[in-house]
Amino acid sequence: xxxxxxxxxxxxxxxxxxxxxxxxxxxxxxxxxxxxxxxxxxxxxxxxxxxxxxxxxxxxxxxxxxxxxxxxxxxxxxxxxxxxxxxxxxxxxxxxxxxxxxxxxxxxxxxxxxxxxxxxxxxxxxxxxxxxxxxxxxxxxxxxxxxxxxxxxxxxxxxxxxxxxxxxxxxxxxxxxxxxxxxxxxxxxxxxxxxxxxxxxxxxxxxxxxxxxxxxxxxxxx
Amino acid sequence: xxxxxxxxxxxxxxxxxxxxxxxxxxxxxxxxxxxxxxxxxxxxxxxxxxxxxxxxxxxxxxxxxxxxxxxxxxxxxxxxxxxxxxxxxxxxxxxxxxxxxxxxxxxxxxxxxxxxxxxxxxxxxxxxxxxxxxxxxxxxxxxxxxxxxxxxxxxxxxxxxxxxxxxxxxxxxxxxxxxxxxxxxxxxxxxxxxxxxxxxxxxxxxxxxxxxxxxxxxxxxxxxxxxxxxxxxxxxxxxxxxxxxxxxxxxxxxxxxxxxxxxxxxxxxxxxxxxxxxx
Numbered sequence: 001x002x003x004x005x006x007x008x009x010x011x012x013x014x015x016x017x018x019x020x021x022x023x024x025x026x027x028x029x030x031x032x033x034x035x036x037x038x039x040x041x042x043x044x045x046x047x048x049x050x051x052x053x054x055x056x057x058x059x060x061x062x063x064x065x066x067x068x069x070x071x072x073x074x075x076x077x078x079x080x081x082x083x084x085x086x087x088x089x090x091x092x093x094x095x096x097x098x099x100x101x102x103x104x105x106x107x108x109x110x111x112x113x114x115x116x117x118x119x120x121x122x123x124x125x126x127x128x129x130x131x132x133x134x135x136x137x138x139x140x141x142x143x144x145x146x147x148x149x150x151x152x153x154x155x156x157x158x159x160x161x162x163x164x165x166x167x168x169x170x171x172x173x174x175x176x177x178x179x180x181x182x183x184x185x186x187x188x189x190x191x192x193x194x195x196x197x198x199x200x201x202x203x204x205x206x207x208x209x210x211x212x213x214x215x216x217x218x219x220x221x222x
Numbered sequence: 223x224x225x226x227x228x229x230x231x232x233x234x235x236x237x238x239x240x241x242x243x244x245x246x247x248x249x250x251x252x253x254x255x256x257x258x259x260x261x262x263x264x265x266x267x268x269x270x271x272x273x274x275x276x277x278x279x280x281x282x283x284x285x286x287x288x289x290x291x292x293x294x295x296x297x298x299x300x301x302x303x304x305x306x307x308x309x310x311x312x313x314x315x316x317x318x319x320x321x322x323x324x325x326x327x328x329x330x331x332x333x334x335x336x337x338x339x340x341x342x343x344x345x346x347x348x349x350x351x352x353x354x355x356x357x358x359x360x361x362x363x364x365x366x367x368x369x370x371x372x373x374x375x376x377x378x379x380x381x382x383x384x385x386x387x388x389x390x391x392x393x394x395x396x397x398x399x400x401x402x403x404x405x406x407x408x409x410x411x412x413x414x415x416x417x418x419x420x421x422x423x424x425x426x427x428x429x430x431x432x433x434x435x436x437x438x439x440x441x442x443x444x445x446x447x448x449x450x451x452x453x454x455x456x457x458x459x460x461x462x463x464x465x466x467x468x469x470x471x472x473x474x475x476x477x478x479x480x481x482x483x484x485x486x487x488x489x490x491x492x493x494x495x496x497x498x499x500x501x
Binding site: 073077101105108109123124125126127129130131140141145147149151160161163165166167168170171172173174175176177179180189192193196199 | 279280281282284285287323327378453460463464465466467470471473474475478479481482483487490491492493494
C-alpha cells in the first residue's frame with residue numbers, strides 16, 4: 001500500500017521534472033517482478049501453448065531472461081581463477097554455454113509452473129549492489145526462499161547470482177567447475193556442459209508430467 | 223533426525239520447508255554500510271582471483287570443503303544414487319498411488335509433531351527461547367486441535383512456523399566447524415559435526431523410545447523417508463539434471479545449506495561479501 005503510493009508520487013514527480021534515469025533506480029524488486037511476470041505471461045499465452053510451439057516459447061523466454069541476467073559476470077565468477085587461463089574465444093564459448101545450461105534448467109522449472117505463489121519480500125540496496133528477497137510458496141504449502149543478487153548497470157538491475165535456501169547458484173557451479181578444471185581440462189568441461197544441455201529435455205519430459213499432476217491433487221493440502 | 227536423511231534428496235530446489243525463521247522476519251538484518259574493503263577474506267583464501275574485473279563479485283563466501291576420503295564418498299554417492307532410482311523412487315511412486323497426497327501430508331505432520339523435543343531442546347540450547355516457546359505452542363495445538371499431530375493448524379491457522387533446529391546446528395552455533403565431509407550410505411550428505419548431531423538427536427526423538435527395538439526404528443525411518451520422498455517427486459532428478467558434477471554439487475550445496483541454517487539466514491547484506499581480485 002504505502003509502497004505503491006510512494007511510487008505514484010515518484011511517477012508524478014518524474015512527469016513534472018522529467019528525470020527518466022530516476023525511474024528505474026530504486027526498484028530492483030520491480031524489475032525482478034516485471035521479468036517474472038513477462039515469463040509467466042509467455043507460459044500462459046494461449047498462442048504459445050503446446051509442444052509444437054516449444055521452440056518459439058523458449059526463444060521468447062530466453063529473450064526476457066537475457067535482459068535481466070548478467071551472464072558475463074556469472075560466467076566469470078563461476079570460472080573463478082580459471083578465467084585468466086582462457087583465451088578470449090574460450091571465454092566467449094564458456095559464457096554462451098553456461099548461460100544456456102542455466103536457462104535450460106530455469107525454463108524446465110518454469111514450464112512446470114502451476115500457480116505457485118510468488119511473494120516479493122522487498123530488497124536492500126547498497127550503492128550499485130542489491131539483493132531482492134522472494135519467497136515461492138509451493139502448492140504443497142512449503143516456502144522456498146530465493147534471493148536474487150543484483151548489480152546496477154545504467155538503469156537496469158542485473159542478476160549476478162541467485163540463492164535458493166541459502167545455496168548460491170554461482171558458488172555451487174564454481175565448486176563443480178573448479179573440480180573438473182583441476183583434475184582434467186577445459187575441453188572436458190565443455191564436453192560435459194554440452195552433454196548436459198543436450199540431455200535435458202528428453203529426460204525430463206516424461207517425469208515432469210507426473211509431479212505437476214501430483215501437485216494439482218494436493219492443492220487443498222492441509 | 224532432520225539433518226541427514228531428507229538431505230539425500232533435497233538441496234538445490236528444495237521443497238522440504240526447512241526453515242528456522244518465520245517468513246515475516248526473513249533477514250531483517252541491516253544493510254552493511256562498510257566500504258568495499260572486500261577482496262580476499264578469510265576462508266576464501268583458496269580462491270585466488272581473476273584480476274582485471276572489478277565487477278566479478280561474490281554474493282556469499284565460497285566454502286572449501288575438506289574431503290580427504292573423496293573416493294569412498296564418491297562410491298557411497300553412487301550407491302545412494304542407485305538406491306534412489308532403483309528403490310526409493312519406485313517405492314515412493316507406488317506408495318503415492320495408494321495413499322492420496324493429503325493423507326501423506328498428515329503422516330509427515332505426525333512424525334514432525336512427535337519429533338518436537340528435538341527442535342525444542344535445540345532452540346533452547348541456542349538460546350532461541352521464543353522459538354522454543356513456539357515449538358511448545360505448536361505441539362500443544364497440533365496434538366489437540368490437529369488430532370494427534372496429523373494436522374498442522376498451528377501453521378495453517380495461526381501462522382506459527384516450525385523452527386527447524388537440530389543438534390548439528392546447535393554445535394555450529396557454538397562455533398564448531400563442519401570439518402570433513404561424509405556421504406553416508408543411505409543417510410546421504412553429512413560431515414563430522416552433523417553426524418555427531420544426528421546421533422545426539424536420535425536420543426531426543428521420542429519415536430525411538432516408542433518402538434520395541436532397533437529394527438522397528440529403522441523400519442519407521444524408512445517409511446518416513448518413503449513418505450517424505452513421495453511429497454517431493456522429481457526433486458532429486460531436477461537437482462541432478464542441473465549439475466555438471468552431481469557429487470561436487472551436492473557436497474557444496476550441503477555445506478552452503480547448513481551454513482545458512484546455522485545462521486538462520488541472517489546477516490545477508492546487499493553488498494557482496496567479496497570480489498575476485500588478484501592476490
